[in-house]
Amino acid sequence: EPEVTQTPSHQVTQMGQEVILRCVPISNHLYFYWYRQILGQKVEFLVSFYNNEISEKSEIFDDQFSVERPDGSNFTLKIRSTKLEDSAMYFCASSEARDRQFFGPGTRLTVL
Amino acid sequence: DQQVKQNSPSLSVQEGRISILNCDYTNSMFDYFLWYKKYPAEGPTFLISISSIKDKNEDGRFTVFLNKSAKHLSLHIVPSQPGDSAVYFCAASPNTGNQFYFGTGTSLTVIP
Numbered sequence: 625e626p627e628v629t630q631t632p633s634h635q636v637t638q639m640g641q642e643v644i645l646r647c648v649p650i651s652n653h654l655y656f657y658w659y660r661q662i663l664g665q666k667v668e669f670l671v672s673f674y675n676n677e678i679s680e681k682s683e684i685f686d687d688q689f690s691v692e693r694p695d696g697s698n699f700t701l702k703i704r705s706t707k708l709e710d711s712a713m714y715f716c717a718s719s720e721a722r723d724r725q726f727f728g729p730g731t732r733l734t735v736l
Numbered sequence: 737d738q739q740v741k742q743n744s745p746s747l748s749v750q751e752g753r754i755s756i757l758n759c760d761y762t763n764s765m766f767d768y769f770l771w772y773k774k775y776p777a778e779g780p781t782f783l784i785s786i787s788s789i790k791d792k793n794e795d796g797r798f799t800v801f802l803n804k805s806a807k808h809l810s811l812h813i814v815p816s817q818p819g820d821s822a823v824y825f826c827a828a829s830p831n832t833g834n835q836f837y838f839g840t841g842t843s844l845t846v847i848p
Contacts, residue, residue, distance in 0.1 A: 680834065
């Protein structure tokens with residue numbers, strides 16, 4: 625069964641550094657998403673991406689964040705100037721349409 | 737932002753019995769609902785969905801019930817199995833987009 629993959633599985637960075645989290649969505653899916661889950665809290669929507677542009681974003685997704693689909697397969701989340709509170713699990717998801725989203729295994733980001 | 741609430745953080749059920757997980761929402765614009773299961777260190781896995789035009793959807797051991805007037809949905813698992821032990825999230829999406837709002841999750845333990 626096709627699945628969403630994410631790399632790296634764990635990223636440790638120093639506060640103020642930039643990180644890029646990578647995702648390979650399921651190949652025939654058209655919608656892509658990033659979510660995060662701070663330890664002990666709920667899964668929070670960050671952004672959705674369709675047709676090579678952001679379709680929705682939450683209040684969390686400020687100028688510190690950006691997303692890109694640099695080629696036909698990858699979908700990336702860039703976090704500029706990381707802060708301690710950015711430490712979380714980041715999940716990528718994809719879907720064929722506005723229906724069930726398939727999640728990747730997540731990237732654990734630790735900001736020191 | 738507590739548009740989707742799961743008021744029971746945990747639930748324990750004997751193997752073979754029914755597990756009932758509950759979810760409440762506040763936004764009347766929500767028209768599509770999903771349940772996800774999540775194991776530690778993995779991404780959420782889709783279980784079952786329901787749109788607001790239905791009040792019940794069944795898939796094997798899993799049934800989701802939707803009560804629109806009460807803004808309440810529930811997931812029934814019958815019979816419960818030890819492998820069902822996981823954290824269960826409900827998620828809801830408004831008819832204006834494809835952003836999903838997640839509840840805080842209910843940790844289900846099925847006791848052999």
